[in-house]
Amino acid sequence: MTTTKQTRMCYRSPVKQVGGAAVEFALVGLIFFIxxxxxxxxxxxxxxxxxxxxxxxxxxxxxVNTDFSNEGAMQDVREQAIFRTTPGVLLMGDPISDRHVKIDYLHLPANSNIPVSLGTVLPxxxxxxxxxxxxxxxxxxxxxLVRVRICMPGGGADECDAVPYVPLFSLIPFSFALPFSTTIATVEGLGMPVGVPCEC
Structure with a gap:
């Protein structure tokens, strides 16, 4: 009788250990993966x-070297800017796509150092x-000048709404507005061949 009780006790003990290890792994694993x-x-x-x-x-x-009146050429600029040759999303950068690259043309008014957007009234x-x-x-x-910004698609010429960050994993509640990124450069040829005479 004593031998049977000892056998049962020895048999039950490992089962409890295996269950405890599974619970511990679940707790530690959850923290590790988060x-x-x-x-x-x-x-x-x-x-x-x-x-x-x-x-x-x-x-x-x-x-600064692309014809702004050629929509196909301007689309190529947006695609190359996000390291692509076709429309789409920046690698590992969802939701940023070629549609988020906003290109504006600016003029410098007299007696001012603050550039002003030409809006849609371009030459x-x-x-x-x-x-x-x-x-x-x-x-x-x-x-x-040419100004390039990362904005939400749509909006007016002077509007630039921040793009929200989209997390890869829905498990992590990580959301914020991406920083405003802007570059302003002086125009060069705007796609016009060098040496073309100006009929001024």
Whole structure:
């Protein structure tokens, strides 16, 4: 009888240990995975914040030499800015896409260092812009600067709503507005071949 009781006690003991280990693993595993995914999410957020400034820099460098009246060429600028050759989303940067790259053209009014957006009232083409600038460098129809920003699609010429960060993992409640990234560059040829005579 004593041997049977000892056998039962020895048999039950390992089962309790296995159950305890499973519970411990579940608790520790949950904390580990939350911590792991949190670190991944934080690293991605830092990558995205740093990459957005590079996106605006690339777009501005291309836009100063691209014909603003050619919508196909301007679409190529937006795609190349987010390191793509087709429309789509920035790698590991959802929701940032080519639609979030906003390109504005600015003029410098007389007696002011603050550039003003031309809005939708742009010259017909780069040649007309060159003529306008030759006649009046401070005129409202002379494109002097290109501004590139990361904004929510839509909105007016001067509007730029911040893009919200979208987490990779819904488990991590990590949400904030991405920082405003802006680059302003001086226009160059705007896609006009060098040496084209100006009929001023």
């Amino acid at each position: 911590l792991f995914f949190g670190i991944v999410e934080l690293a991605r957020a830092m990558y995205l914040c740093n990459t957005l400034q590079e996106v605006t820099r690339r777009a501005a460098a291309l836009a 017909a083409n780069p040649l007309e812009n060159r003529v306008n600038c030759a006649q009046d460098m401070e005129g409202a129809r002379c494109i002097r």
